[in-house]
Amino acid sequence: MSEAALRCEGLVKRYPPDVVAVDGVDLEVRRGECMGLLGPNGAGKTTTVEILEGLTEPDAGVVEVLGQRWGAGDDRRLRGRIGVALQETRLSEKLTVYETVRLFRSFYGSGRHPDEVIEVLGLEEKRGAKVGKLSGGQRQRVALACALVSDPDVLFLDEPTTGLDPQARLRIWEVVEQYRAGGGTVLLTTHYMEEAARLCDRVTIIDHGRVIAVDSPERLVKSLGAEQIIEAELAEPAALELASIESLAGVSGASFDSETRRLTLRVVDIAQTLARVLAELERQKLVAETLRTHEATLEDVFVHHTGRGLRDG
Amino acid sequence: MADRHTSDRHTGDRRRDDKVTGHPLWELTAARLREFVREPAAVFWVFGFPLVLAIGLGIAFRNKPPERVKIAVDGRLPDAAEVAKRLSKGGRIDARVLPHARAERALERGEVGLVIAPPTAAPPKASAAPQGAKRAALSLSYRFDPSAPESQRIRLAVDDALQRAYGRVDVVAVVDVPMKKPGARYIDFLIPGLLGLNLMGSSMWGLGYSIVHARSHKLLKRYAATPMNRAHYLMSYALSRLVFLTAEVTILVVFGFLVFDVTLKGSVFALAGISLVGATSFAGISLLIASRPTTIEGVSGWMNFVMMPMWLLSGSFFSYERFPDALHLPIKLLPLTALNDALRAVMNEGRPLWATWPELCVMVGWGVGSFVIALKIFRWR
Ligand SMILES: Nc1ncnc2c1ncn2[C@@H]1O[C@H](COP(=O)(O)OP(=O)(O)OP(=O)(O)O)[C@@H](O)[C@H]1O
Ligand SMILES: [Mg+2]
Numbered sequence: 001m002s003e004a005a006l007r008c009e010g011l012v013k014r015y016p017p018d019v020v021a022v023d024g025v026d027l028e029v030r031r032g033e034c035m036g037l038l039g040p041n042g043a044g045k046t047t048t049v050e051i052l053e054g055l056t057e058p059d060a061g062v063v064e065v066l067g068q069r070w071g072a073g074d075d076r077r078l079r080g081r082i083g084v085a086l087q088e089t090r091l092s093e094k095l096t097v098y099e100t101v102r103l104f105r106s107f108y109g110s111g112r113h114p115d116e117v118i119e120v121l122g123l124e125e126k127r128g129a130k131v132g133k134l135s136g137g138q139r140q141r142v143a144l145a146c147a148l149v150s151d152p153d154v155l156f157l158d159e160p161t162t163g164l165d166p167q168a169r170l171r172i173w174e175v176v177e178q179y180r181a182g183g184g185t186v187l188l189t190t191h192y193m194e195e196a197a198r199l200c201d202r203v204t205i206i207d208h209g210r211v212i213a214v215d216s217p218e219r220l221v222k223s224l225g226a227e228q229i230i231e232a233e234l235a236e237p238a239a240l241e242l243a244s245i246e247s248l249a250g251v252s253g254a255s256f257d258s259e260t261r262r263l264t265l266r267v268v269d270i271a272q273t274l275a276r277v278l279a280e281l282e283r284q285k286l287v288a289e290t291l292r293t294h295e296a297t298l299e300d301v302f303v304h305h306t307g308r309g310l311r312d313g
Numbered sequence: 314m315a316d317r318h319t320s321d322r323h324t325g326d327r328r329r330d331d332k333v334t335g336h337p338l339w340e341l342t343a344a345r346l347r348e349f350v351r352e353p354a355a356v357f358w359v360f361g362f363p364l365v366l367a368i369g370l371g372i373a374f375r376n377k378p379p380e381r382v383k384i385a386v387d388g389r390l391p392d393a394a395e396v397a398k399r400l401s402k403g404g405r406i407d408a409r410v411l412p413h414a415r416a417e418r419a420l421e422r423g424e425v426g427l428v429i430a431p432p433t434a435a436p437p438k439a440s441a442a443p444q445g446a447k448r449a450a451l452s453l454s455y456r457f458d459p460s461a462p463e464s465q466r467i468r469l470a471v472d473d474a475l476q477r478a479y480g481r482v483d484v485v486a487v488v489d490v491p492m493k494k495p496g497a498r499y500i501d502f503l504i505p506g507l508l509g510l511n512l513m514g515s516s517m518w519g520l521g522y523s524i525v526h527a528r529s530h531k532l533l534k535r536y537a538a539t540p541m542n543r544a545h546y547l548m549s550y551a552l553s554r555l556v557f558l559t560a561e562v563t564i565l566v567v568f569g570f571l572v573f574d575v576t577l578k579g580s581v582f583a584l585a586g587i588s589l590v591g592a593t594s595f596a597g598i599s600l601l602i603a604s605r606p607t608t609i610e611g612v613s614g615w616m617n618f619v620m621m622p623m624w625l626l627s628g629s630f631f632s633y634e635r636f637p638d639a640l641h642l643p644i645k646l647l648p649l650t651a652l653n654d655a656l657r658a659v660m661n662e663g664r665p666l667w668a669t670w671p672e673l674c675v676m677v678g679w680g681v682g683s684f685v686i687a688l689k690i691f692r693w694r
Contacts (some may be wrong), residue, residue, distance in 0.1 A: 079538065084538040086538070102333075
């Protein structure tokens with residue numbers, strides 16, 4: 001049996017006339033691993049995931065799920081081994097939480113008891129409530145319950161916590177961690193750095209349908225050659241000489257967006273470097289309207305690779 | 314934990330094969346039934362509306378005793394009160410004395426069909442009267458609107474009653490025999506038509522609407538991601554329809570019997586068989602209509618496009634014999650016509666199931682044909 005739970009190579013998906021949603025994606029998710037797909041809106045995350053789930057046919061490329069290909073004859077058995085939460089599914093509003101989970105459970109030959117999953121997701125109180133009467137976060141949890149009730153080997157989660165409050169998000173994180181503790185494999189898409197950093201063993205950054213970087217969150221951050229970030233928004237007129245700032249000792253990288261007048265610096269030691277940066281700005285007769293420093297995150301990795309923010313679209 | 318990652322995690326005791334749910338087909342059907350009964354509007358349109366229609370049309374067209382003709386007697390007529398009294402005696406005419414102006418107004422508004430007024434010109438000459446008749450006992454005039462459809466009938470009835478009241482003797486003895494036997498009245502024609510219409514409507518909407526709804530909410534896609542047998546999903550609609558079908562047919566037939574004395578002349582078996590074939594046929598058509606649209610608006614348009622001609626042509630309310638002969642064959646090939654005709658053959662004429670085989674063939678043809686195409690082109694996402 002192959003080591004990889006999920007594997008795809010050279011995945012391409014076009015939407016006529018001119019959209020290339022996925023443009024040659026290679027991906028490998030090991031068994032028991034949690035892989036995060038990170039990217040801005042329209043990057044091709046959902047398309048990639050749905051191809052892996054066997055819901056969308058790729059125009060080119062190879063897909064293997066648990067060592068098996070879609071369409072090779074035993075799709076139903078394969079579907080029985082994966083759990084899916086789509087980015088947007090409106091479950092039947094007239095059914096109760098229990099009835100919904102139970103219905104999904106009936107599609108699988110084996111799995112967990114609906115009540116057990118409902119309890120894991122903290123939905124006991126809402127067990128008899130109609131899905132249509134639930135809040136957004138509760139519906140997300142029902143969707144997750146439907147994905148978990150078959151006790152799948154691989155769990156696909158497409159933005160499981162988008163739009164949830166921090167507490168609801170935490171709850172879902174705990175459920176995913178619990179699932180992983182049982183040895184499950186997860187492929188998860190998200191816009192949230194904290195989510196990827198907390199849950200994922202590795203992260204794939206994807207933009208315009210292409211993979212930009214794959215590695216563990218820590219190593220991706222480290223690869224920036226920086227521990228910390230200085231961000232300054234400059235007052236008008238902001239005629240910045242970027243080169244002289246970049247060459248300051250301790251600065252490992254700098255970028256300047258003249259439109260937003262935002263200067264971003266990656267530095268190793270903020271205590272030593274900050275003074276130099278401020279002095280240099282003063283020398284150039286520039287005024288910083290705001291000045292912020294923070295630990296480097298995946299967001300900065302993304303900005304570094306694409307020159308854009310993750311949520312800028 | 315690392316070693317567990319690589320091994321098949323389902324060798325442990327976490328996998329339990331206890332059956333906590335019923336067969337997926339049953340669970341899906343149960344979900345369908347629940348969704349339906351929890352939607353009060355749907356319940357009304359399927360069960361209540363046909364009854365309302367039956368009551369309304371049944372009352373409008375019921376066989377009532379011949380209606381009393383309303384007329385007015387102009388107060389200027391010297392014998393007005395006496396004329397009105399004698400006319401009303403027979404029970405067929407309701408004559409009231411009104412002052413001249415009121416009588417004219419009532420005529421204009423159609424409140425009365427005719428006004429008996431004083432003679433306008435000279436009384437009919439003696440020579441114009443039937444031979445041997447005595448001098449007219451009374452002379453007056455009838456005022457009415459000759460373009461009103463009923464006015465000629467009213468004039469005849471009033472004149473007949475008036476002449477008798479003043480002594481004319483009939484020379485031919487006649488007895489009226491009203492046709493009233495169950496099975497040949499309008500309501501007998503109507504109830505099977507409503508049944509057919511309802512079977513069509515509830516099959517089409519019940520299936521098409523829910524399927525497209527599920528597709529537009531990405532629920533179909535979610536189901537497609539499970540090992541659910543896709544045929545089970547579609548069959549659950551058929552099965553749930555079967556449950557409601559039984560209720561729909563029973564309610565309307567029992568209602569027709571209790572309220573309008575509409576009897577089922579054929580067997581319950583034949584009625585059930587035809588209803589089943591009809592509903593299944595429309596289920597197939599509906600599945601075809603719903604196989605691709607992604608919006609409710611889209612599927613509604615198609616539904617109406619398909620059903621509208623059958624509402625008009627298939628003889629649910631009025632016999633299609635009224636249409637030109639050349640249209641009869643195409644009309645008979647419509648599934649609703651076949652269903653209506655078969656239902657009437659069984660309910661009104663007491664024919665056995667096999668005798669309706671041409672209609673059954675039409676329905677099966679439509680149903681099977683649509684179903685096969687639908688399966689080919691059905692879109693799960
Ligand atoms: N059915 C479709 N028809 C045409 N274009 C599509 C279709 N589905 C997706 N696309 C396009 O493909 C691209 C990738 O879409 P995808 O849904 O995979 O993005 P995503 O990374 O999941 O974005 P988000 O973060 O907003 O969910 C987008 O440009 C989108 O417009
Ligand atoms: Mg998406």
